[in-house]
Each structure stands twice: as C-alpha cells, then as structure tokens.
Amino acid sequence: MNAGRPEAQAVARAAEPRAPIEACFEVDYAGFRLQADLALPGRGVTALFGPSGSGKTTLLRAIAGLEHHRGRLVVGGDCWQDDARGIFVPTHKRSIGVVFQEASLFEHLTVRANLDFGRRRIAAAERRVDFDAAVALMGIGHLLERKPARLSGGERQRVAVARALLTSPRLLLMDEPLAALDQARKREILPYLERLHAELDLPMLYVSHAPDEVARLADHLVLLDAGRVVASGPLAETMARLDLPTAQAEDAGVVIDGRVLAHDPHYGLVTIAFPGGSVQVAHGAEPAGRRLRLQVRARDVSLALTPQTDGSILNRVAAVVVAEAPADTPAHVLLRLDAGGTPLLARITRLSRDQLQLAPGREVWAQIKAVALLA
Numbered sequence: 001m002n003a004g005r006p007e008a009q010a011v012a013r014a015a016e017p018r019a020p021i022e023a024c025f026e027v028d029y030a031g032f033r034l035q036a037d038l039a040l041p042g043r044g045v046t047a048l049f050g051p052s053g054s055g056k057t058t059l060l061r062a063i064a065g066l067e068h069h070r071g072r073l074v075v076g077g078d079c080w081q082d083d084a085r086g087i088f089v090p091t092h093k094r095s096i097g098v099v100f101q102e103a104s105l106f107e108h109l110t111v112r113a114n115l116d117f118g119r120r121r122i123a124a125a126e127r128r129v130d131f132d133a134a135v136a137l138m139g140i141g142h143l144l145e146r147k148p149a150r151l152s153g154g155e156r157q158r159v160a161v162a163r164a165l166l167t168s169p170r171l172l173l174m175d176e177p178l179a180a181l182d183q184a185r186k187r188e189i190l191p192y193l194e195r196l197h198a199e200l201d202l203p204m205l206y207v208s209h210a211p212d213e214v215a216r217l218a219d220h221l222v223l224l225d226a227g228r229v230v231a232s233g234p235l236a237e238t239m240a241r242l243d244l245p246t247a248q249a250e251d252a253g254v255v256i257d258g259r260v261l262a263h264d265p266h267y268g269l270v271t272i273a274f275p276g277g278s279v280q281v282a283h284g285a286e287p288a289g290r291r292l293r294l295q296v297r298a299r300d301v302s303l304a305l306t307p308q309t310d311g312s313i314l315n316r317v318a319a320v321v322v323a324e325a326p327a328d329t330p331a332h333v334l335l336r337l338d339a340g341g342t343p344l345l346a347r348i349t350r351l352s353r354d355q356l357q358l359a360p361g362r363e364v365w366a367q368i369k370a371v372a373l374l375a
C-alpha cells in the first residue's frame with residue numbers, strides 16, 4: 001500500500017546538529033542484570049534490537065522513567081535523570097511520546113477525542129505538531145468519528161502514534177509497535193512509520209526483535225544480548241560487522257542507502273546508485289535522486305575473479321575482500337567486502353574460497369543474485 005503524501009508538513013526537518021541522547025543505566029533484577037552506557041544520535045530512528053529477554057523493554061522503560069533504575073539520562077541537552085545529583089524527572093513531565101505493542105486507546109471516546117486528549121496535555125504555546133498534520137501523516141482522517149472497537153489493529157496503532165505525536169514530544173519511544181499485527185497489517189503500517197521518519201525531525205527509539213523492521217526503519221542499531229550492549233553504531237556499518245551475532249543469522253546481510261539514477265520503462269527496472277556501484281532492481285518509475293534503501297543478503301552474493309557477462313545475474317560490483325569469519329555451517333565462510341566504500345557480505349563455501357584463493361586484499365566481482373527494495 002502506498003501511504004501517499006500528507007497534506008501538511010508537521011515539523012520541518014532541521015539541518016543543524018543535534019545533541020546526542022546519553023543513556024546510562026544499571027538494572028538489577030533477580031536473575032537479570034542490565035548495564036548500558038549509550039550515546040545515541042539525537043536524530044532519526046535508533047533500533048534497540050536483540051533476542052527475547054535481552055533487556056530492550058527494560059531499557060526503554062528506564063528511558064521513559066516508567067521505572068526508576070540507577071542511571072543518567074540526557075535528551076536534547078536536558079537532564080531527565082542523574083542519580084548522582086538527585087535528579088529524576090517523572091514520566092509525565094518528560095517530553096516523550098510512547099507507543100506500546102497494544103494501542104491503549106480510550107474505548108469510550110472517538111478517535112478524534114482520543115487525539116484531543118493527547119493534544120490537551122500540552123500548553124498551546126508548546127504545541128509543535130498540528131492536529132491536521134498528525135492526522136494526515138498517519139492517514140486517519142476518515143477514522144476520526146469512529147470508536148476504537150471499530151478499528152483494525154493497524155489503524156489502532158496509527159491512532160496511537162498520532163496521539164503520541166500530538167503531545168509534541170522531543171523523543172518518541174516505540175516498544176514493538178507492530179508485534180501484535182499479522183504480516184498484512186504490518187505491511188500496511190510500515191509506510192506510515194517510514195513517513196514519520198522522513199518527515200518529522202523527531203528522534204525515535206524503536207524496540208524490535210524483527211530484523212525486517214530494523215532493516216527498513218533504523219538509522220542506528222543498538223544490539224543487546226543478556227543485558228549487555230554488544231554493539232551500538234550506524235545501521236549499515238553495524239549490520240556489516242562479522243564479529244556480531246547478526247552475521248550468523250540466516251538472513252545476515254547489509255543495507256545500502258542509495259539514490260535513484262534512472263528508470264527504464266521498457267524493462268521495468270530502476271537503477272540505484274550508491275558509493276562504489278549501482279544495481280538494477282525491478283520497480284516502477286521513481287523520480288531520479290529519490291533515496292531508496294536496499295537490502296542485500298550474504299547468501300545472495302556470489303564471487304568471481306572476472307566479471308561474468310555471460311550469465312543472467314544482472315548486478316555485479318567490483319570489490320575487495322576485507323575479512324573472513326566462520327558462517328552458520330562448517331561448509332561455509334562469510335566474507336566482508338568493500339565495494340568502493342560500501343560494505344557487502346558474501347556467504348560462500350569454504351571450497352570456493354580455497355579454489356578462488358580468496359583472502360583479504362583480493363579483488364573480486366560481487367555478483368548480487370537478489371536485491372530487496374525496502375522503501
């Protein structure tokens with residue numbers, strides 16, 4: 001489904017640098033300990049990602065102030081918690097919007113009244129998100145007079161997000177907002193979340209254990225495991241690391257932010273360029289220059305020493321082998337490649353590696369068998 005464009009722009013994207021979010025917490029539960037000391041970007045979507053029980057929700061709730069754990073939190077230059085100085089700003093005084101897995105709407109109120117409730121929490125002078133803009137952004141104009149019982153799961157979440165936006169937060173916290181939805185509803189709501197990301201200058205922390213959501217939405221990735229921060233870095237860079245558990249996943253791969261170079265209506269392909277190369281992907285017309293995100297899985301990359309022009313694989317880029325790591329089976333290895341500044345991962349057999357004498361420094365052609373267009 002195409003979310004279209006909103007009629008009004010809610011908050012313009014600003015270009016000036018933004019202070020990072022500093023979040024440092026220690027949590028001690030019986031049988032579980034979380035230690036996190038993070039400096040997160042003050043812009044864009046940061047995904048908190050990790051297996052069940054790794055501490056994602058615990059960290060998010062600590063940041064929201066829903067539970068008071070030992071620590072320090074600074075958002076946009078404002079200190080919301082610093083136990084060393086006796087500072088703890090309660091949740092209702094923090095400028096945050098929170099969206100949980102299940103949208104907790106007031107069932108006796110219409111959608112409009114639910115949204116008004118969010119808006120009235122904020123003094124008129126401090127409102128930075130306009131009612132009509134939030135409604136347009138989430139595509140819920142036709143739902144305003146309905147009661148929540150008559151909304152689908154995806155629509156409820158869109159209302160919940162709009163309500164959170166109407167509190168004009170400086171930080172949006174989302175705890176697995178799509179986890180309760182089936183694949184079809186998930187596909188329906190993702191474009192709205194992408195639009196939120198593209199059109200609002202509002203940092204978001206997004207808890208998820210779904211790799212596809214993270215690949216689509218995140219700019220920055222925090223990887224948690226058993227209460228520890230295993231990695232925190234820009235998404236593309238972090239996904240391409242061989243030393244992280246993400247590299248061992250069945251769908252290990254990289255994301256690449258590219259720009260549309262051209263559209264070929266005859267063959268129904270768009271050419272998307274990125275530093276170090278370009279790929280052609282089956283897709284309808286897109287304006288030149290539009291940013292699109294691609295995902296290339298390690299298992300979809302094969303390697304050759306010369307450019308193979310007599311095969312059916314359309315996409316190949318010149319690259320250099322940078323590093324090697326074991327893969328998910330003893331028969332395979334994972335290679336990290338550098339394609340002119342863009343990292344790629346390739347999962348090939350150990351036998352092929354030896355036959356081609358692939359080692360760090362070796363120049364190769366990476367043949368990309370499948371590219372997923374995420375946006």
Ligand SMILES: Nc1ncnc2c1ncn2[C@@H]1O[C@H](COP(=O)(O)OP(=O)(O)OP(=O)(O)O)[C@@H](O)[C@H]1O
Pocket residue numbers: 029030032050051052053054055056057058059209
């Ligand atoms: N209030 C609490 N008291 C004691 N233990 C808790 C409490 N809340 C969470 N835990 C424990 O802390 C650990 C981390 O839980 P948390 O919900 O943060 O994980 P998660 O990564 O969000 O998992 P999931 O993806 O399943 O939601 C778990 O072992 C959980 O049982």
